[in-house]
Amino acid sequence: MSKVDTSKARPQPSVVEEVDRLVVVPRRNYGIWIGTAFTLVLSYFILRAFAVNPAFGWETAAGYLFHPSIMSGLMTTLVLTVVIMFLAIIIGTIVAVMRVSPSPVLRSFAGAYVWFFRGVPALIQLIFWFNLALLVREFSLTLPFVGEIFSIRTNDFMTPFFSAVVALSLCEAGYMAEIIRAGIKSVPTGQSEAASALGMPYRNILKRIVLPQAMRFVVPPTGNEAINLLKLTSLVTFIAVDDLFYSAQSIYARTFETIPLLIVVAVWYLAVVSIMSVGQHFLERHFGRSETRSQSLTTRFLRNAFGTRAKGAAT
Amino acid sequence: MSNTPSENRARFGVPEDSMVFARGVRKSFGTLDVLKGVDIDVPKGSVACIIGPSGSGKSTFLRCINHLEKLTGGILLVDGAFVGYDLRKDRLYEVKDNELCQRRAEIGMLFQSFNLFSHMTVMENLIEAPVHVRRVPVEQAKSEALELLARVGLSEKVDSYPRELSGGQQQRVAIARAMAMKPKVLLFDEPTSALDPELVGEVLQVMRDLAETGMTMVVVTHEIGFAREIGDQLIFMDGGVIVEEGNPREMIANPQSPRTKEFLSKVL
Numbered sequence: 001m002s003k004v005d006t007s008k009a010r011p012q013p014s015v016v017e018e019v020d021r022l023v024v025v026p027r028r029n030y031g032i033w034i035g036t037a038f039t040l041v042l043s044y045f046i047l048r049a050f051a052v053n054p055a056f057g058w059e060t061a062a063g064y065l066f067h068p069s070i071m072s073g074l075m076t077t078l079v080l081t082v083v084i085m086f087l088a089i090i091i092g093t094i095v096a097v098m099r100v101s102p103s104p105v106l107r108s109f110a111g112a113y114v115w116f117f118r119g120v121p122a123l124i125q126l127i128f129w130f131n132l133a134l135l136v137r138e139f140s141l142t143l144p145f146v147g148e149i150f151s152i153r154t155n156d157f158m159t160p161f162f163s164a165v166v167a168l169s170l171c172e173a174g175y176m177a178e179i180i181r182a183g184i185k186s187v188p189t190g191q192s193e194a195a196s197a198l199g200m201p202y203r204n205i206l207k208r209i210v211l212p213q214a215m216r217f218v219v220p221p222t223g224n225e226a227i228n229l230l231k232l233t234s235l236v237t238f239i240a241v242d243d244l245f246y247s248a249q250s251i252y253a254r255t256f257e258t259i260p261l262l263i264v265v266a267v268w269y270l271a272v273v274s275i276m277s278v279g280q281h282f283l284e285r286h287f288g289r290s291e292t293r294s295q296s297l298t299t300r301f302l303r304n305a306f307g308t309r310a311k312g313a314a315t
Numbered sequence: 316m317s318n319t320p321s322e323n324r325a326r327f328g329v330p331e332d333s334m335v336f337a338r339g340v341r342k343s344f345g346t347l348d349v350l351k352g353v354d355i356d357v358p359k360g361s362v363a364c365i366i367g368p369s370g371s372g373k374s375t376f377l378r379c380i381n382h383l384e385k386l387t388g389g390i391l392l393v394d395g396a397f398v399g400y401d402l403r404k405d406r407l408y409e410v411k412d413n414e415l416c417q418r419r420a421e422i423g424m425l426f427q428s429f430n431l432f433s434h435m436t437v438m439e440n441l442i443e444a445p446v447h448v449r450r451v452p453v454e455q456a457k458s459e460a461l462e463l464l465a466r467v468g469l470s471e472k473v474d475s476y477p478r479e480l481s482g483g484q485q486q487r488v489a490i491a492r493a494m495a496m497k498p499k500v501l502l503f504d505e506p507t508s509a510l511d512p513e514l515v516g517e518v519l520q521v522m523r524d525l526a527e528t529g530m531t532m533v534v535v536t537h538e539i540g541f542a543r544e545i546g547d548q549l550i551f552m553d554g555g556v557i558v559e560e561g562n563p564r565e566m567i568a569n570p571q572s573p574r575t576k577e578f579l580s581k582v583l
Contacts, residue, residue, distance in 0.1 A: 191430060193426070194431075213432075
C-alpha cells in the first residue's frame with residue numbers, strides 16, 4: 001500500500017481518554033529499602049558512640065584545637081607539603097621529559113629513577129636520607145691546584161627537616177614523573193608535528209605546545225598527589241620533625257590524652273584536604289577552558305585575571 | 316660554503332625555476348619500503364597534485380619534502396637547497412636543530428586533521444611561530460595575522476579557540492597560520508579529507524585564491540575536480556612509485572596506464 005489512511009492513523013477521542021487514564025507504578029526495589037534502613041541504624045550507632053563515649057574527650061580536643069604547638073606543627077606540615085610538592089613537580093617534569101626523549105640512555109635513566117623511587121617505601125627512603133652520614137661523612141669540593149674549596153659535614157646540613165624535604169621530594173617526583181609523562185603522551189602527535197612544520201625547535205615545542213596541553217591531564221591526578229602528600233608528611237614524625245602529628249604526639253606523651261589529640265590532628269588534616277579539593281576544582285576549570293564552549297564567559301574572565309600567558313607558565 | 320642553489324643546480328641538473336626537485340627518493344620504515352625511487356619537479360608558482368590509493372606513499376613523500384621524515388636514499392631539494400643537510404664534496408652533513416628549523420619555517424604544511432594548537436586562540440596560533448621562530452615583533456605579527464585572517468574570511472574568529480570552529484574554518488585558520496611564516500611553498504596533506512562534504516568548498520576556495528597569487532603548492536588530495544581545475548601537474552602514485560604524471564586535464568580525460576584508469580574510474 002502506497003498511501004497511509006490518515007483518518008485511521010489518528011487516535012479516536014475515546015482512545016485519548018484511555019491513554020490519559022494510564023498511571024506509571026514505579027518498580028519497588030526492596031534491596032534499596034533494606035540498605036537504607038541498615039545504613040540509618042548504623043549511622044545512629046556510630047554517632048551515639050561518638051557522642052556518648054566520654055573517652056573521646058571532645059571538650060579536651062576542642063581545647064587543644066588552636067594550641068600553639070599544634071599550630072606550629074600544622075605550619076610545618078603545610079610548609080613541608082608546599083616545598084616538597086614544588087620540588088617534586090620540577091624534578092618530575094625533568095624526569096618525564098627524559099622519559100620521552102629520543103636518547104635511550106636518558107630514557108633508561110629516567111625509567112630506573114621512577115622504578116626505584118616508586119618501588120621503595122617512603123618511610124625507608126626517609127630514614128635512609130636521615131642517616132646519610134653513616135654512608136658519606138662529609139661533602140667537599142676539591143679542585144686540582146686550587147685545593148679544597150669547601151667542606152661540610154653531612155650531619156651539619158642533614159637536619160631532620162632537610163632530610164624530610166630531600167627524601168619525600170625525590171620519592172614524590174617518581175609519582176609526578178609518571179603523571180606528567182602520561183600527560184605528555186596524551187597530547188596528539190599532530191600538535192608537535194604541526195609545530196615542527198612551522199620551524200619550532202624541540203625545546204620550544206615542549207615548553208609552548210606540549211606541556212601546556214598536558215596540564216589539563218596532569219592537574220587532576222596532581223591534586224590527588226598533593227592531598228596524598230599532605231598525609232604522607234606525617235611520616236616525618238619518625239625522624240623527629242615537629243609536624244602536626246609529632247606535636248600532637250609530644251603532647252599526649254605527657255598528658256596521656258591520646259584520643260582527643262588524634263581527633264585534633266584528624267580535624268586539621270580533614271580541613272586542609274577540604275580546602276585543597278576546592279582549589280583543585282578551580283585549577284581543573286582553568287586548564288580545561290579551551291575544551292569547553294559553554295564556559296566562554298568564565299574563560300574570558302580567567303584569561304583576564306591571569307593574563308594571556310598564564311597557561312604556559314604553570315609548570 | 317656549499318649547498319648553495321647554484322652549485323646544486325650545476326651538479327644535479329636542477330632547472331632554474333625549480334621549487335621542489337626530487338631524484339630517486341626512497342624511504343623505508345624497517346623492512347617496509349614506502350617510497351621506491353620517486354622523481355618529481357615542481358616549478359616555482361605551479362600547483363602539483365598527487366593522487367593515489369592509501370598506502371601509496373604520497374603522504375610520506377610530502378613529509379620528506381620538509382624533512383619531517385628522513386630520506387633513506389635519493390635527494391630532495393627545495394628551492395635548489397637541501398632541507399636537512401649540508402653538502403660538502405660527497406658528504407651530506409645533517410644540519411643542527413636550529414638551522415633545520417629555520418629552513419623548515421620556509422616550507423608551510425597543512426594536515427588532514429588541521430592540528431591547530433588547541434590551547435591557543437586563533438590569534439595566538441597565528442603569531443606563535445612568527446614571534447618565537449622568526450622573532451617578529453608581537454604588534455607586527457598581530458597586524459599581519461589580521462590581514463591573513465581577512466584573506467581567509469575569518470576576521471571575526473580572532474579570539475575563538477579551535478574547538479569553537481567548524482572543520483572548514485579550522486583548516487582555513489591553519490592555512491593562514493602557515494602563510495604567516497611567508498613560506499616559499501605550501502604542502503597540503505589531504506586538506507579536505509576530514510571535512511564534511513559541504514565544508515570542502517570553502518577550503519578549496521582559499522586554496523584556489525592562493526594558487527592565483529602564484530604560491531607554489533604540492534597537494535596530496537582525493538579532490539580530482541580540484542586537481543583538474545587548479546593543478547598544473549597531476550601525479551598518480553601507487554606502491555611507492557609514480558605510475559603516471561602529466562597535465563591534469565589530459566590525464567583525467569585520457570589516462571595511459573591501466574592502473575591510473577582503474578583508480579580514476581573509482582574516484583571520479
